[in-house]
Structure formats: C-alpha cells, structure tokens
Amino acid sequence: MKIKFLLVLVSLFFSLNSCSKEDNDVAETLETPTANAPKDVNDNGFKAKWNYVSNSKSYLLDVSTSENFDTFVANYNAKPVTDLNEVVVGLLGGTQYYYRVRAKTETEISDYSNVISVVTTGSSGIPEDPTFLKVKANKVANPFFVGMAIKASQLTTGSPYDIILKNEFSSISAEYEMKMDQISTASGVYNWSVADKIVAYGNTNGINVHGHALVWHNAVPQWLKNFSGTDAEFALEVKKYITDVVTHYAGKVKSWDVVNEAVDDTDGKMRNTIFLQRMGANYVKDCFQWAKNAANAAGDTKLLLFYNDYATSTNIPKQDKVFSLVDDLKTANVIDGLGFQMHNTYLSPTKAQIETDLNKAVAKGLKIHVSELDIQVNQFNDITTFTNERRLVQKAKYKEMVKIYNALPVANKYALTIWGMRDNESWIPYSTDLNHVGNDWPLLYDSNFAIKSSHTGFLEGLD
Structure with a gap:
C-alpha cells in the first residue's frame, strides 16, 4: 500500500512539473511588437515608439533610409533598447527614414513589427540629380522615349521650355492642340497652323512626335455636334477627318492615339458618346481601320496606332472592358499599342496593381505607352504647402513607376510621357473634373523650371 502511495506521489510530481514547463513555454513565446507613430520629429532625429510585449526583456531597433531595410543608419542595426521608446539622433x-522593432528575451527574438515612416524636418541640403532624363534613358539596356506634353506657345527658340525639351525629352505629345475641335473647322476644312508648328518642332529637333488624339468625345467640333445628316453620313465625316489628318502627317507623326477614353468609368461598358450613338458599337474598330488604311495608302506602313485610357489599374470592370476592346482590335489587326494615362496619386495605384495592368498588355503583345503620367500629392486638399514628406513620397512613386516601366520586355516598350512641365501649369490643381479645390505639385519641375525630387526619382527608377 505504501509503495502504491509513493508511486502516485511521484507521478503527480512529474505531472505538475511537466505542466509547469509547458506553462512557462507558452509564457515565454513572444508576440510581435507594434511600432507607433514617432514623436518629437526635428531636423536631426525623432523619438521612435512601440507597444509593450509581455515577457520581453528588451527590444531591437532598426532605422533605415530604405523601406526594405537593405541598409541601416549607423548604430541602428538591431540596437538594444530596454524602454518602449528611443530617441534616434544624428540624422x-x-x-x-523608416523604423521597426523586435522583442527579445534571453533566448528568443520575435518577428519584426510593422514599419513606420518618418520624414525629418528641415532641408536635406542634398542637391537633386541634374542628369538629363533622355541621356540616362538612352543608356539603359532597352531604351525608350521619354515624353513631355506640350503647347505650341512653349516652343519659342531659347525659351526655358525649349531648352528643357531639347535637353531632356525624346518625344512630345500635344496637350490639346492636335485634337479634332482644334484642327477641323468645317467638313473637309482644316486649320493646320498650330499642329504643324508642333510637328515641325519635333521633326526639326529629332524629337519623336506622338499624335494625341484623333477621336475624343470631349473634343468634338461644334459643326460635327450639330451635324444634321444621317448616321451613315456622320460616320463618313469622321472617316474623312481621320483619313485627312493621318495623310497630312504621314511620315511626320510616328504614332497616334486613335480613340481616347471610349470606356465608361462606372459599369465597364462603352462610354455613351456621340460616336457610339451615331456610329454604333463598332465605331472604335472602324476608326482604327480608317487610320490604318490612310497610313498604308500614304506609304506610312510604320505608323503605330494606340488606344488610350485612364484608371484601368484600379477600376477592374473598366480594365476588363478595355482589354476586351483591345482583343477585338487585335483580331482585326489594326492596333499596335495601349496608352495607360497614369494620372496617379502618391497613394494609388499600388505597384502590384500597375504591374498587373501592364502585364496584361505585355501578354497580348502590345506596345505600352505610359502616356500622361503625373502624381498628385494633395488629392484630399489636406496640405497648403509642398511638405518634405509629400516631396519624398512623390519621388518614391515616380521612381516606382519608372522602374516598373523600365523592367518591361524590349518589344513592349514605347514611351513614358509626363503630362506637363511645371507644377503651376498642370491641369490638376483646382480641377473641377477631379473635384480638386486646392493646390497640387504633380510634375517634375516647379514654377521656376527647377527640377524637383520627382525628377531625381525618375532618374533613380532607371538604375
């Protein structure tokens, strides 16, 4: 009986001891800490903060200028900290900057926390990279055109626009002056003067000219809006316009946006324009066919024909409809490329969304034109001056966009075009279309023609 009693006591001892070890094991398992927004940000540093983790004895703090933490600020690579904050100095x-933390015991280290971004106040004092954009773009493994949207009034010899264009850009697109309502004054009657000046400027200076755009619902001349003939006669007027313009610029304009923004924003259907109403569901294909026929008849067999639209990276129904439209045009063998406008913001689209969108065009064998790139930093009208934080995040987004484009296969590259030169002349600030009631700074040059950090970001995207 005594032996049985002793056996029970021994068994109970080992059982309790085992449970105690298991409890300790659970207790010593470290949770991942949560990093918080910094405090006391100044010119030279900030206070990094994070939440308490049970059972941790200390924390390991990383600070970097890279979101990927492929390099570290000196003395801040897994720096041991015993408190729940650390004053980071010497910046x-x-x-x-970016920071993250891990919790630590004597034997265990947790996973990394979330990453916190912080921009120190003041000025870095580091000058922007003055390298000319096209010079660096021409040195990459698979070069492409670097484009700029322009106005004829900017093309005066010796003007700041002229100097920058000749130094930095290898392609130009007319911002508005080569659209239908600017050229066509009546049936078969054309005012070529302004468009001719743009095309001659490009041809004289060895700059590629991209034609923008033959058909757009917001650029219909009044005489065509009021056209009283039959729908078939209306279509013949559009055909005549496309044929005459493509013929007039044969060999001088190397590519055209044949149709611009034909897909609706809200339901993934065709936009209900005058062209759809009067020419029917196949009007886009008809326009492309007329452009191709005109080029061939003029001996311009190398002319590239593009469809151009916006917001396809984030609006999936619209994206699907655009690619359905493209499939129809490819079956008819009348399209060469796709224009992605990319009027982006510093928050959207994401890198993954852009890559998915562009890769669909790659899979279809299309040339890709990032055709109207600008990056808003004040879409919520929450800042009144161009802050350092927005400056740097805009620089990063330009770098990201250029890096994505530069990684495309050589056969799919055409041009990456910035939609305007100076911030104060962009279409974005105070845009009623965007409901943008405040200022913005979306481009590569400020109001004084000085290069911005976004320009440096473009260059870094080519590395």
Missing part, C-alpha cells in the same frame, strides 16, 4: 534634415 539628416528633410530626409525619409
């Missing part, structure tokens, strides 16, 4: 003003 540069006006510079983007």
Whole structure:
C-alpha cells in the first residue's frame, strides 16, 4: 500500500512539473511588437515608439533610409533598447527614414513589427540629380522615349521650355492642340497652323512626335455636334477627318492615339458618346481601320496606332472592358499599342496593381505607352504647402513607376510621357473634373523650371 502511495506521489510530481514547463513555454513565446507613430520629429532625429510585449526583456531597433531595410543608419542595426521608446539622433534634415522593432528575451527574438515612416524636418541640403532624363534613358539596356506634353506657345527658340525639351525629352505629345475641335473647322476644312508648328518642332529637333488624339468625345467640333445628316453620313465625316489628318502627317507623326477614353468609368461598358450613338458599337474598330488604311495608302506602313485610357489599374470592370476592346482590335489587326494615362496619386495605384495592368498588355503583345503620367500629392486638399514628406513620397512613386516601366520586355516598350512641365501649369490643381479645390505639385519641375525630387526619382527608377 505504501509503495502504491509513493508511486502516485511521484507521478503527480512529474505531472505538475511537466505542466509547469509547458506553462512557462507558452509564457515565454513572444508576440510581435507594434511600432507607433514617432514623436518629437526635428531636423536631426525623432523619438521612435512601440507597444509593450509581455515577457520581453528588451527590444531591437532598426532605422533605415530604405523601406526594405537593405541598409541601416549607423548604430541602428538591431540596437538594444530596454524602454518602449528611443530617441534616434544624428540624422539628416528633410530626409525619409523608416523604423521597426523586435522583442527579445534571453533566448528568443520575435518577428519584426510593422514599419513606420518618418520624414525629418528641415532641408536635406542634398542637391537633386541634374542628369538629363533622355541621356540616362538612352543608356539603359532597352531604351525608350521619354515624353513631355506640350503647347505650341512653349516652343519659342531659347525659351526655358525649349531648352528643357531639347535637353531632356525624346518625344512630345500635344496637350490639346492636335485634337479634332482644334484642327477641323468645317467638313473637309482644316486649320493646320498650330499642329504643324508642333510637328515641325519635333521633326526639326529629332524629337519623336506622338499624335494625341484623333477621336475624343470631349473634343468634338461644334459643326460635327450639330451635324444634321444621317448616321451613315456622320460616320463618313469622321472617316474623312481621320483619313485627312493621318495623310497630312504621314511620315511626320510616328504614332497616334486613335480613340481616347471610349470606356465608361462606372459599369465597364462603352462610354455613351456621340460616336457610339451615331456610329454604333463598332465605331472604335472602324476608326482604327480608317487610320490604318490612310497610313498604308500614304506609304506610312510604320505608323503605330494606340488606344488610350485612364484608371484601368484600379477600376477592374473598366480594365476588363478595355482589354476586351483591345482583343477585338487585335483580331482585326489594326492596333499596335495601349496608352495607360497614369494620372496617379502618391497613394494609388499600388505597384502590384500597375504591374498587373501592364502585364496584361505585355501578354497580348502590345506596345505600352505610359502616356500622361503625373502624381498628385494633395488629392484630399489636406496640405497648403509642398511638405518634405509629400516631396519624398512623390519621388518614391515616380521612381516606382519608372522602374516598373523600365523592367518591361524590349518589344513592349514605347514611351513614358509626363503630362506637363511645371507644377503651376498642370491641369490638376483646382480641377473641377477631379473635384480638386486646392493646390497640387504633380510634375517634375516647379514654377521656376527647377527640377524637383520627382525628377531625381525618375532618374533613380532607371538604375
């Protein structure tokens, strides 16, 4: 009986001991800490903060100028900290930094926390990279045109626009002056003067000219809006216009946006334009066929024909409809490329969304034109001056976009075009279309023609 009693006691001892070890094991398992927004940000540093983790004895703090933490700020690579905050010092003003933490016991280290972004106040004092865009773009493994949207009034010899265009850009697109309502004054009657000046400027200076755009619902001349003939006669007027314009610029304009923004934003259907109403569901294909026929008849067999639209990276029904339209045009063998406008913001689209969108065009064997790139930093009208934080995040987004484009296969590259030169002349600030009631700084040059960090970001995207 005594032996049985002792056996029970021994068994109970080992059982309790085992449970105690299991409890300790659970207790010692470290949770991942949560990093919080910084405090006391100044020109030279900030206070990094994070939440308490049970059972941790200390924390390991990383600080980097790279979101990927492929390099570290000196003395901040897994720096041991025993408190729930650390004053980070010795930094540069006006510079983007990132921090993260891990919890630590004597034997265990947790996973990394979330990453916190912080921009120090003041100015970094580091000058922007003055390298000319097209010079660097021409040195990449698979070069492409670097484009700029322009107005004829900017093309005066010796003007700041002229100097920048000749130094930095290898392609131009007319911002508005080569659209239908600017050229066509009546049936078969054309005012070529302004468009001719743009095309001659490009041809004289060895700059590629991209034609924008033959058909757009917001650029219909009044005489055509009021056209009282039959629908068939209306279609013949559009055909005549496309044929005459493509013929007039044969060999001088190397590519055209044949149709611009034909797909609706809300339901993934065709936009209900005058062209759809009067020419029917196949009007886009008809326009492409007329453009191709005109080029061939003029001996311009190398003319590239593009469809151009916006917001396809985030609006999936619209994206699907655009690619359905493209499939129809490819079956008819009348399209060469797709224009992605990319009027982006510093928050959207994401890198993955852009890559998915562009890769669909790659899979279809299309040339890709990032045709109207600008990046808003004040879409919520929440800042009144161009802050360091927005400056740096805009630089990063330009770098990201250029890096994505530069990684495309050589056969799919055409041009990457910036939609305007100076911030103060962009269409975005105070745009009623965007419901943008405040200022913005979306481009590569400020109001004084000085290059911005976004320009440096473009260059870094080519590395």
